[in-house]
Amino acid sequence: MASEKKINQVILGFLSHEDMTGYEIKKHIDSSLHFFWSGSYGSIYPALNELENEKLVVRHNVSENGREKLQYTITDAGKMRLKEWLARPAIKDELHYETLLKVFFGGAVGEKETRVHIENFEKKVQRELAYLEVCVEQLKNLCEQEDHKYYLLTAMFGVETYKGYLRWCESAKALLTV
Amino acid sequence: MASEKKINQVILGFLSHEDMTGYEIKKHIDSSLHFFWSGSYGSIYPALNELENEKLVVRHNVSENGREKLQYTITDAGKMRLKEWLARPAIKDELHYETLLKVFFGGAVGEKETRVHIENFEKKVQRELAYLEVCVEQLKNLCEQEDHKYYLLTAMFGVETYKGYLRWCESAKALLTV
């Protein structure tokens, strides 16, 4: 079954949309997935080599404006591997929020400091929500193209989640007496 | 500044409430933090040794019903370290949802399979939400004790978040035509 690490699936996923370089994959992760996934060059480039060894992608040199770069294309075996993975149920859905950890143990420093964490969180969420809502509006118009529909679904997830966060911020602040 | 790893802060946090063994810390993580944090024996026991070497906790043998166990107490230095950490802003709030990854790349297998992921997710969330709502009700009654207030706050976060997830599930299913 080889490696199950998810960066490989992410790469296969993007390459199933279009050919890309490692650099472009990184940009796409940062822009499209950053709400619920991440990846660094230090994981992407080695993963691309691995996928090439397994014949799930092929590499080819492309020169654009006289600049050389390594573009990857997914193979039929790669598409198969992606579909196999997509057919299996999701195992790990994990939320690791340092903010919540600091709230949970807030008793050691008191309500005032805890409120600060909640307010910082609230500001961050408000910024992100504004951005995501713009995304959703744009994607709704592009939604006839199939891939955009799936992108829209995840952006909508972000919107609903962030709205829930903001509701929590309100009631949390109300519960604190300081 | 020594180690910044968060399992250490989690341990110091629990020990700031009461003395515990490594085993008990694990139980507490699984019951109180499992919504937004995790930890295995393989990380807890080594971390306890590390914290002891740094004199942030002290270990003592306790025999309960003739059974020996290693109980840990937080030191003043340990309390200080915990407070320092709580005073710094939270850096990493990360949501890593395999479900969203499978939805995002759902174009490769189609709407039918994507719907399955959403429905599985929905069921899981409904179960968790029911549990958390019970927690919140219980904690509201215990809320005069300070520590329970912070616990309540994080449970409330779970409730609002999960409600947001369920709203998303509804609109996501509506968007899928299959």
Place this chain on the structure above:
DNA sequence: TGGCTCATGTAATCTGTTACATGATTCT
């Protein structure tokens, strides 16, 4: 010319999980 972005990659390190090993006590 200097700074930014494009572009690829590696080495060290970090942090954690999984699986295993061991054994006592309690429950049924």
Place this chain on the structure above:
DNA sequence: AGAATCATGTAACAGATTACATGAGCCA
């Protein structure tokens, strides 16, 4: 008696980040 839980720990492995190294082309 046998299973489950209490209790402590280690070794191997996994998966990823960070920092570094390198260099080309573009723009002001």
